[in-house]
Each structure stands twice: as C-alpha cells, then as structure tokens.
Amino acid sequence: MEPKEVSPNVNFPQLEEEILKFWKENHIFEKSVESRSPDNPASFYDGPPFVTGVPHYGHLLGSIAKDIIPRYLTMKGKRVRRVWGWDCHGLPIENKVEQKLGLKNRRDIEKIGLLKFIEECQKYVLEISAEWNWYVDRVGRWVDLEHAYKTMDLTYMESVIWAFKQLYDRGLIYKGLRISLFCPRCSTPISNFEIAMDNSYANLEDTAVTLKFKVVDPEFIKKHGLSISKPAYLLAWTTTPWSSVSVMGLAINENFVYQLVEAGDEIYLVAQKRVAEVLGSLEHRVLKELSGKEILGLRYKHLYDYYDQRFQDFKTWPADYVSETEGSGIVTINGAFGDVDMDSAKKYHLPVIVNVDEEGHFTPEVSLAPGVYVKEAEKTLIADWKARNLLFKEEKIIHSYPLCYRCETPLIYRAQDSWFIDIQKIKPQLLEKNQSIHWVPEHFKNGRFTQGLETAPDWGISRTRYWATAMPVWECDQCPNREVFGSIREIEQRSNQKVRDLHRPFIDEIIFTCSRCPGTMKRVKDVLDCWMESGSMPFASRHYPFENKTEFEKSFPADYISEYTGQVRAWFYVLHALSVALFDSPSFQNVVVSGVIMGTDGRKMSKHFNNFPDPRAVIEKYGGDALRLYLMGSPTMAGQDMNISEEGIKEQLRSVLMTLWNCYHFFTTFAGLHGFDPAGSERLTPTDVLDRWILSRANRFLKSFTAYLDDYHIPEAVRSLPEFLDDLSRWYIRRSRKRFRAGDLAALSTLYRVLVLLIKTTAPLIPFVTEKIYRELAGKKESVHLEDWPEIQTDLIDEKLEEQMRISQGLVAEALAERKKLGIKVRQPLSSLTINQSLGAEFLEIIKEEVNVKEVLIGGKTALNAELTPQLREEGLRRDFIRSVQARRKKFGLRPQDEITIFYQASDAIQKVLRENKEMICREVIARDLVLREEEDFADERETAKKEERFLLKIEKT
Numbered sequence: 007m008e009p010k011e012v013s014p015n016v017n018f019p020q021l022e023e024e025i026l027k028f029w030k031e032n033h034i035f036e037k038s039v040e041s042r043s044p045d046n047p048a049s050f051y052d053g054p055p056f057v058t059g060v061p062h063y064g065h066l067l068g069s070i071a072k073d074i075i076p077r078y079l080t081m082k083g084k085r086v087r088r089v090w091g092w093d094c095h096g097l098p099i100e101n102k103v104e105q106k107l108g109l110k111n112r113r114d115i116e117k118i119g120l121l122k123f124i125e126e127c128q129k130y131v132l133e134i135s136a137e138w139n140w141y142v143d144r145v146g147r148w149v150d151l152e153h154a155y156k157t158m159d160l161t162y163m164e165s166v167i168w169a170f171k172q173l174y175d176r177g178l179i180y181k182g183l184r185i186s187l188f189c190p191r192c193s194t195p196i197s198n199f200e201i202a203m204d205n206s207y208a209n210l211e212d213t214a215v216t217l218k219f220k221v222v223d224p225e226f227i228k229k230h231g232l233s234i235s236k237p238a239y240l241l242a243w244t245t246t247p248w249s250s251v252s253v254m255g256l257a258i259n260e261n262f263v264y265q266l267v268e269a270g271d272e273i274y275l276v277a278q279k280r281v282a283e284v285l286g287s288l289e290h291r292v293l294k295e296l297s298g299k300e301i302l303g304l305r306y307k308h309l310y311d312y313y314d315q316r317f318q319d320f321k322t323w324p325a326d327y328v329s330e331t332e333g334s335g336i337v338t339i340n341g342a343f344g345d346v347d348m349d350s351a352k353k354y355h356l357p358v359i360v361n362v363d364e365e366g367h368f369t370p371e372v373s374l375a376p377g378v379y380v381k382e383a384e385k386t387l388i389a390d391w392k393a394r395n396l397l398f399k400e401e402k403i404i405h406s407y408p409l410c411y412r413c414e415t416p417l418i419y420r421a422q423d424s425w426f427i428d429i430q431k432i433k434p435q436l437l438e439k440n441q442s443i444h445w446v447p448e449h450f451k452n453g454r455f456t457q458g459l460e461t462a463p464d465w466g467i468s469r470t471r472y473w474a475t476a477m478p479v480w481e482c483d484q485c486p487n488r489e490v491f492g493s494i495r496e497i498e499q500r501s502n503q504k505v506r507d508l509h510r511p512f513i514d515e516i517i518f519t520c521s522r523c524p525g526t527m528k529r530v531k532d533v534l535d536c537w538m539e540s541g542s543m544p545f546a547s548r549h550y551p552f553e554n555k556t557e558f559e560k561s562f563p564a565d566y567i568s569e570y571t572g573q574v575r576a577w578f579y580v581l582h583a584l585s586v587a588l589f590d591s592p593s594f595q596n597v598v599v600s601g602v603i604m605g606t607d608g609r610k611m612s613k614h615f616n617n618f619p620d621p622r623a624v625i626e627k628y629g630g631d632a633l634r635l636y637l638m639g640s641p642t643m644a645g646q647d648m649n650i651s652e653e654g655i656k657e658q659l660r661s662v663l664m665t666l667w668n669c670y671h672f673f674t675t676f677a678g679l680h681g682f683d684p685a686g687s688e689r690l691t692p693t694d695v696l697d698r699w700i701l702s703r704a705n706r707f708l709k710s711f712t713a714y715l716d717d718y719h720i721p722e723a724v725r726s727l728p729e730f731l732d733d734l735s736r737w738y739i740r741r742s743r744k745r746f747r748a749g750d751l752a753a754l755s756t757l758y759r760v761l762v763l764l765i766k767t768t769a770p771l772i773p774f775v776t777e778k779i780y781r782e783l784a785g786k787k788e789s790v791h792l793e794d795w796p797e798i799q800t801d802l803i804d805e806k807l808e809e810q811m812r813i814s815q816g817l818v819a820e821a822l823a824e825r826k827k828l829g830i831k832v833r834q835p836l837s838s839l840t841i842n843q844s845l846g847a848e849f850l851e852i853i854k855e856e857v858n859v860k861e862v863l864i865g866g867k868t869a870l871n872a873e874l875t876p877q878l879r880e881e882g883l884r885r886d887f888i889r890s891v892q893a894r895r896k897k898f899g900l901r902p903q904d905e906i907t908i909f910y911q912a913s914d915a916i917q918k919v920l921r922e923n924k925e926m927i928c929r930e931v932i933a934r935d936l937v938l939r940e941e942e943d944f945a946d947e948r949e950t951a952k953k954e955e956r957f958l959l960k961i962e963k964t
C-alpha cells in the first residue's frame with residue numbers, strides 16, 4: 007500500500023482532536039492494556055489530587071510524566087493498570103464547603119449541625135468538574151477516570167481502618183500529649199510535612215521580649231553578696247510573649263559563661279557573649295562571672311500566680327538548645343507550646359499547662375485576658391509587665407512563620423492529646439528500605455528524603471475535624487477500656503448494629519456496652535489525617551485485604567511513581583512509612599521527582615492561591631504534544647523549579663513537531679510521486695553512505711532513548727529527539743534531495759524505515775502526531791500504541807561511520823562560518839577547501855558539495871580559497887537564479903511534479919548565463935520553458951543584487 011501524500015500545512019490541535027476521537031471510538035487505551043498478559047504486570051501508583059477547582063500546569067506536568075512511562079512499559083510488553091484517584095477528604099474540602107456556607111470556624115459548623123456539614127462535603131466532592139476530563143484527554147494522558155477510586159469510598163475507608171488496627175496491634179500507635187503545629191482557625195493539628203510540602207512559611211514581623219524573672223534564692227543571694235535593695239533578675243528571651251503566662255522553668259546552657267551585671271538599681275544575669283547585645287547602650291558594670299553549672303537550680307519568682315497551687319518550684323534547668331547567637335542565653339520553658347520545651351518538661355517533670363483553647367484563645371484561668379486570642383492578648387500582657395517592672399526589652403523581629411496550608415492562618419505550637427504512629431520504632435527500617443529505591447534525580451535519595459526520615463517526629467494521625475475516615479476506636483465512659491476495630495464486620499459483630507458509613511456522624515451513633523463495666527463504649531471524636539488515607543492508596547484502592555489480595559500482592563511495591571518535590575516529605579514519605587510499617591517493604595521501586603512550576607506571584611502554582619492562567623488556551627493553541635515536549639524536556643523534570651514559558655511551548659511546535667511533520671510530508675510527496683511501495687523495504691541492504699549513516703544514527707537514537715527511559719531519565723530522552731531530527735532533516739534529507747527526486751528506491755526505503763522507527767520510539771512522548779503518521783504510513787496494527795517497542799538493530803550501528811560524519815559536519819560548519827566571515831554566499835562556488843582531517847572519499851564528496859567547492863584538499867589548517875574566477879562567478883549566478891525559482895515554487899505551494907514556465911528580465915551578463923544554461927536550469931526546476939520578457943512589469947518579483955548581476959522573475963504553473 008502506497009503512503010498517501012499529505013499537506014505541509016498542519017493544525018496540530020485539530021489533528022489531536024481527530025486522534026482523540028479515534029482512540030475513544032476504537033477503545034485504543036483499553037486495547038493497549040488488555041493486549042498485554044496479566045502475568046507480566048508493571049505497577050504504577052497515581053497520587054490522588056484534591057477535588058477542588060481545575061488543573062494547572064503543575065497537574066499537567068505530573069499527568070504527562072505519569073503517562074510516558076506506562077505507555078513505554080506497555081510497548082515493552084507489560085500490562086500496566088492505570089486508574090485515576092480522587093483525594094476527597096480533609097481540610098481542603100472542608101474549607102471549600104465552609105466558604106460556600108459562609109462558616110468562619112468550627113463553632114459555626116457545630117451550629118448548623120454535623121450532619122448538614124458532612125452532607126455538603128459529600129455533595130461538593132460528587133460535583134467533580136468534568137473539565138478535568140478535558141485536560142487529561144488533551145494532554146494525551148491515558149488513565150481510567152471512569153473507575154477512579156475515591157478516598158471517601160466505603161471500601162477505601164475500610165482498608166484504612168484495617169491499616170490503623172494493624173499498626174495499633176503491633177504497638178506502633180499510641181495516644182499521648184505531644185506538641186503539634188495547630189491551626190486556631192481550623193481548630194486542628196497540622197502535620198509538619200504538610201507545612202514543609204509547599205514551604206508554607208512567610209516572613210512576618212513579630213514581637214520578641216526579654217523578661218525579668220526575679221531571683222528569690224536566698225542561698226544564691228547570700229553567696230554572691232547581693233542585697234534585697236538591689237534585686238537580681240534572670241533575663242529570659244522569647245519570641246512568643248503570650249506563652250510566658252505559663253512558663254514552668256528557665257533553660258540555661260551549663261557550658262556557657264554567665265555574668266552578673268549591675269545597671270542602675272538592678273542586677274541582671276545574662277550569658278557573657280550576649281551582654282553587649284542585650285544591654286546595648288545601658289551603662290553597666292560586670293560584678294562577677296559564673297559558669298552555667300553554678301546557676302543551675304537557681305530559684306526565681308513566676309510572672310503570675312495562676313498556677314502556684316499546682317507548682318511552686320520555679321528554677322533554672324540545663325538545656326543544650328540554648329544559644330549564644332540570639333536572645334540572652336536564657337530561654338523560657340513551656341511544655342505546652344514548644345517542641346524542645348516539651349522535651350525539657352518531660353525530662354524534669356515540669357507541669358504542662360495548656361491554657362489556650364482550640365481557637366487560640368486564653369482559657370478563663372488567665373484572668374488578665376480570658377477568652378482573648380493569644381496574639382491579640384500580647385498587648386495587654388506587655389502593658390502589664392511594663393507596669394510591674396518585669397519587661398526589660400520589647401523588640402520587633404522578622405522570622406519565618408508557619409501558616410496553615412489551607413486557610414493561611416499563622417499556626418501555633420500547642421500540646422494536645424493526640425494519636426501518633428511511633429516513627430522512632432521503625433526509623434532504622436525506613437532508612438534501610440530507602441536504599442533499595444531508585445530516585446531520579448539521585449540526590450533526593452540520600453539528600454532530602456533521607457534527611458526527612460532522620461529528623462521525622464512521630465506522626466500525629468488524629469484530627470479534631472469532621473470530613474475524613476473516622477478513627478476506629480471506642481472508649482468506655484466509665485473505665486479505661488478501649489477497643490479498636492479493623493473492619494466493618496468487626497464493628498457490626500461487636501455492636502450488633504449495621505455499619506452503613508464510616509464518616510461522622512453516622513459512625514458516632516454506634517455505641518455499645520463495655521465488656522468490663524456497666525459503662526458505655528463511645529467512639530472517640532477524632533478522625534484520621536487525610537495523609538494516612540493517601541499513604542494507604544496502594545492497598546486501599548484495591549480494598550485489600552478484603553478483596554483483590556492476589557492483584558495487590560502482584561502490584562506491590564510499585565514499579566514507578568512520580569510527583570513534584572513537595573511530595574518528597576509528604577506523599578512519598580507517608581507511602582514509605584506505612585508500607586514499611588505494614589509490609590516491611592518500600593512502597594515503590596522507581597520514583598521521578600519533578601520540580602515546581604511557579605505561579606504568577608512567584609509561589610508554587612496552586613488552586614488555593616489562584617495564581618496561574620488557565621492552560622486550556624495554550625493547549626487549544628499549540629496542542630498537547632507541544633506541551634508534553636516542553637514540560638518533559640524542561641529542567642523541572644530534573645527536580646528544578648521553573649516558570650512557564652508560552653514561547654518555549656511554541657518553540658517545541660516549531661522545532662520538533664513541524665520538523666517531524668516536514669520530514670513525513672517530504673517522504674509522502676516523493677513516495678507518492680514515484681509510486682513507492684514500502685513492502686520489502688526492510689530487506690534492502692543500504693550501500694549509500696548517507697543511508698548507512700542515518701540507519702546507524704536512527705538505531706543509536708533508539709538505543710539511547712530506550713536506555714534513558716529504562717533508567718527513568720525522561721528529559722534526557724526528550725532532548726535527544728531534536729538532535730536526531732536535525733540530523734534527519736537538515737543533513738540526510740537535504741543531502742539526498744536529488745536521489746528522492748529521481749525516485750531512488752534505496753533512499754525512499756531508508757527514509758521509510760527511519761520514520762517508522764522514529765514514530766514508534768517517540769510514541770510514548772508525542773502520542774498524537776505519531777499516531778497520525780503511523781496510520782497514514784499504513785501501520786500494520788490498528789494503532790502505534792498497540793505496537794511492540796522497536797528492536798535495536800545493532801548490526802546497523804556503525805560508530806566509526808558516525809564519527810567520520812560528525813567530523814565532516816564539523817568541518818562543514820567551520821568552512822561555512824569562514825564563508826560568512828568573508829561575505830561569500832554558499833551558492834557561490836569556490837575552487838577549493840583545505841582540511842586538516844584524513845577522511846574517506848565519500849565524506850570528502852559530501853564536504854565538497856556542502857561547502858560548494860570544486861575540490862577538498864588534505865593539508866594543514868582548514869581554509870577556503872576565496873579567489874573568484876569568471877567561470878566560478880558565472881556558476882554562482884546560475885545557482886542564485888535556480889534558488890530564486892525554487893523559493894517561488896515553495897511560496898506558491900507547488901508540488902515537485904508540477905511543471906512551470908519562467909519569465910524573467912536580467913542584465914546582459916545574466917541573460918548570457920541563462921541562455922547558455924537553459925536546458926540544465928529547466929531540468930533542475932521542473933520548467934517547460936525559460937522566457938525573456940523585456941516589456942512586462944515585474945514590480946512584485948524584484949531581486950536585489952549588483953547592477954550587472956540583477957534579474958527579475960516570475961513563474962506560472964503550466
């Protein structure tokens with residue numbers, strides 16, 4: 007079957023719509039999966055996006071990266087299950103519903119009723135925008151959206167509670183008072199990695215204070231000769247003034263040197279290296295130096311007496327986290343509002359006073375500011391300290407402050423009774439299992455991911471919220487009895503009640519009698535962190551272990567996953583943590599980490615920030631293939647951040663897609679002209695040096711492209727394509743034009759073989775245009791995406807031949823640069839070129855024709871003989887005329903077989919050249935006649951040249 011001639015003019019977005027229609031009508035995606043044996047699977051995990059808004063370039067980047075490798079693995083014979091997922095729970099959804107209902111905080115939710123709020127959350131999730139389908143289709147992503155898993159599905163949630171029960175039974179889940187980041191607006195703890203994921207920090211101006219804690223230790227006062235008339239104070243520094251209300255101790259570093267400093271009527275105790283900074287211009291003198299150990303246990307008077315009935319032993323304690331680079335060398339210890347403070351409080355058995363409620367307001371016991379938001383209460387507190395002479399210094403500082411990743415409220419550190427996964431118990435296994443994972447880029451493996459594992463705190467998995475999987479824990483209201491369940495069946499059997507939903511408030515309604523006392527077992531009110539749901543995706547999406555047990559075990563761990571850098575400490579971390587804890591195995595074997603595409607405000611693109619233009623217009627303008635090329639070849643696929651560039655997408659269309667299409671158009675033009683039949687083309691043995699070279703080059707391209715994808719180095723594979731296309735179009739095709747015009751069977755067969763190999767190789771990368779070309783070239787199968795990956799014909803790879811061609815190309819480039827420097831056009835023949843390389847005759851002939859010289863000499867430095875003889879000048883004029891005719895043929899869209907008549911006006915010198923070379927010129931440009939027309943107006947066809955070399959022409963199709 008002869009290939010059909012195609013138009014050089016192509017509308018890629020329109021072409022892609024046609025291909026999409028073909029794929030859908032013929033179920034090509036489904037066939038590509040089903041055509042591969044279930045016994046040869048490759049596993050791919052798709053991280054679920056939140057069901058909010060429409061996708062941005064970051065989502066499309068991820069979707070394309072998730073499409074290329076599964077397409078490639080499928081062509082390699084693997085059966086790759088590709089099922090979409092939706093993250094339906096958590097704060098992102100709750101915040102959207104709060105906005106919709108005009109709710110400001112958790113109290114507002116409870117006013118309208120939990121049932122109504124949950125129903126609204128469910129309704130919002132079910133209204134998934136159909137626009138996602140459009141974007142997924144138009145970027146060429148093959149994924150099963152119809153059977154997408156949802157984290158809100160009952161089956162999914164049941165697998166999550168199974169995981170909770172497994173971890174609980176293994177002693178990996180505990181309930182305890184721990185410090186967590188806390189959002190006072192959302193009234194819930196926030197995981198550290200949720201903040202680290204997208205660097206949810208802002209440089210904010212804040213207040214820091216240096217407070218005066220009066221020394222009341224009689225022994226210390228006596229020992230150092232201090233008097234009651236000159237009180238001594240410990241100067242302690244804090245960046246959270248509000249937390250000083252419940253300070254239970256002061257931390258010093260026993261390795262520091264401290265000084266007792268007299269200033270006016272008071273004496274201060276400050277670290278030696280901080281005296282100058284703390285006291286500044288205040289006149290003072292040093293009374294004594296003391297070691298840190300000498301001031302351990304020094305008693306002082308608390309700022310307030312709110313807690314004197316509970317605790318009175320206020321004194322200094324050693325802590326190595328105290329710094330000499332900021333503050334006073336003495337810091338407050340408040341176990342309720344700081345990580346290291348909590349560690350000190352536990353170590354020294356200090357009370358932990360949580361005097362801030364779940365909305366960030368002081369509790370009634372803080373009588374100075376009851377019910378006041380802590381940051382607002384600071385003004386009142388500072389005024390009180392000034393009035394009582396307890397404030398030494400107030401200053402403004404700029405520091406990096408964590409914000410809620412959904413509502414952007416400044417977070418506080420707050421102690422809470424929460425449920426935790428004991429990461430410390432499994433940390434050695436987490437680090438060990440990471441060593442078997444192939445990370446791309448590699449530096450993430452022992453860099454950011456390992457560092458995250460090494461410093462990971464225990465994972466707080468409980469949330470005091472609503473729309474999420476309910477914690478499967480029931481506790482007695484009269485005794486310490488607790489029961490944990492790992493399935494719906496277990497709950498039903500224990501309660502004798504039907505479980506229809508694992509969401510609140512439905513599951514809260516299930517109560518039953520305690521087995522140890524007459525009390526009632528009620529479910530704890532907490533829900534699970536939605537990241538625990540995301541981390542459960544490998545097994546929960548298959549409802550393991552309740553069904554699909556064999557399928558899950560075959561697919562675990564995944565062969566491939568890909569997400570952006572923020573997920574290194576988020577989804578990748580929770581996948582790894584849960585898989586190691588549950589199955590003693592990493593969750594994935596190969597991972598590609600992309601960078602961040604920045605939004606219009608310099609931050610990560612985010613639906614939450616609404617800081618990106620809709621990519622739909624760009625896709626409609628340039629097409630999905632162009633976007634795929636641009637994104638997959640960009641630095642962001644090497645883990646670097648980048649800004650989107652429409653010009654970059656346009657360049658991919660011009661330099662890659664159009665070049666490929668022009669090669670295809672060129673082939674079909676001459677294949678159609680000469681009735682070329684591709685049958686048997688594989689059996690032809692190439693003899694021409696250019697044929698042998700391009701077949702070698704094509705197979706080496708295939709070899710490198712394969713190696714890159716085998717190693718998950720996508721951008722390197724992408725960047726190898728324009729290099730090969732440049733060789734194919736600008737070297738092989740251009741150098742072989744005369745052979746194609748003559749219908750040379752070897753040239754046509756070679757180009758056909760190369761094009762078929764090229765479109766099969768690049769099908770995973772640019773699936774639309776390769777499908778179009780494959781089908782038009784009479785592909786043997788229904789779709790290029792049903793083809794097997796092409797075999798590398800190593801016998802055709804000739805490295806010596808390619809090296810000689812590279813040398814030849816380099817010499818040509820050098821000689822053409824010299825022509826440009828001399829101001830001599832390439833169409834003007836020169837007598838000779840001297841080169842400094844020894845090459846075969848075939849390559850010397852190529853160089854001779856490319857540089858347009860009469861001979862190539864082997865000698866010293868590469869140099870052109872620029873002397874122009876009359877004969878050379880005449881030949882240059884003839885070539886100039888031929889080029890002008892060919893340019894007009896192209897301008898008017900003439901086909902190679904279209905015959906023309908040329909009309910011209912010219913100087914006497916040019917007329918002589920044209921008369922003497924008429925037959926050769928007509929043959930070269932497919933012209934019937936070359937006619938002089940002195941009287942005709944050629945105004946629109948003017949040529950610019952020297953007066954004696956001037957000519958005007960126009961052509962007419964015969």
